[in-house]
Amino acid sequence: MTEALYVIPDIHGYRTELDRVLARVAQNGGADARIVFLGDYSDRGPDSRGVLQTLIDGIAAGRNWTALRGNHDQMFLDALEGRMEPERFQWWMQGNLGGRETLASYGVYKPTYEGDWREKVPGLHRQFLSTLPYTFETDDLFLCHAGISPGTPLERQVPEDLMWIREPFLYDDRDHGKLVVHGHTPVDAPEHHGNRVALDCGTGWGRPLQLAVFEGREAWTLTEDGPVPLLP
Numbered sequence: 001m002t003e004a005l006y007v008i009p010d011i012h013g014y015r016t017e018l019d020r021v022l023a024r025v026a027q028n029g030g031a032d033a034r035i036v037f038l039g040d041y042s043d044r045g046p047d048s049r050g051v052l053q054t055l056i057d058g059i060a061a062g063r064n065w066t067a068l069r070g071n072h073d074q075m076f077l078d079a080l081e082g083r084m085e086p087e088r089f090q091w092w093m094q095g096n097l098g099g100r101e102t103l104a105s106y107g108v109y110k111p112t113y114e115g116d117w118r119e120k121v122p123g124l125h126r127q128f129l130s131t132l133p134y135t136f137e138t139d140d141l142f143l144c145h146a147g148i149s150p151g152t153p154l155e156r157q158v159p160e161d162l163m164w165i166r167e168p169f170l171y172d173d174r175d176h177g178k179l180v181v182h183g184h185t186p187v188d189a190p191e192h193h194g195n196r197v198a199l200d201c202g203t204g205w206g207r208p209l210q211l212a213v214f215e216g217r218e219a220w221t222l223t224e225d226g227p228v229p230l231l232p
Contacts, residue, residue: 012204013045039070043098
């Protein structure tokens with residue numbers, strides 16, 4: 001029998017939503033449930049620090065969790081490690097991107113590019129961000145944050161596309177070999193397009209965090225009323 005795989009998309013600093021969804025996983029799949037998180041743990045929401053700590057603690061406790069890397073996680077890491085140019089730092093601080101909210105969760109309320117705010121971010125959080133993988137695969141599924149470059153073999157995908165791509169991926173209907181499961185581009189409700197499944201439903205803008213479960217290529221959304229088939 002195929003092991004159930006639970007997938008949680010973009011959390012964006014909403015720890016209370018993460019706690020709610022994790023409780024639902026535990027209720028349905030138990031403490032040993034296999035979970036893959038699709039990235040974007042920080043920015044926009046009020047508690048990026050709490051989200052990262054929850055993931056770090058769960059993995060350290062031996063939970064069967066894999067956390068992938070999203071573009072917002074990369075931006076946070078780039079800012080922490082001094083790889084983000086001043087202009088890009090200001091862009092990240094804009095309300096639309098949510099960097100200001102991320103730093104506020106660490107007690108930094110007036111960040112400047114040259115400031116000492118980096119010292120307030122625990123080294124463990126920086127280490128966690130730096131080791132996040134870009135992909136997770138099963139025999140049937142290819143999971144990543146944003147999507148893939150259509151026509152490029154899965155093993156040759158590059159980080160830039162895996163974290164950032166929208167077009168032409170979103171409008172490509174070819175078979176990718178495996179079912180691609182992704183977040184990054186918000187949709188009104190989880191969507192199954194036959195060759196890909198989109199799960200980000202705008203938690204970064206205050207909407208409920210989604211939860212999907214897969215067995216092979218079969219997919220369901222897991223609601224408070226139980227599983228609902230997610231069909232092409």
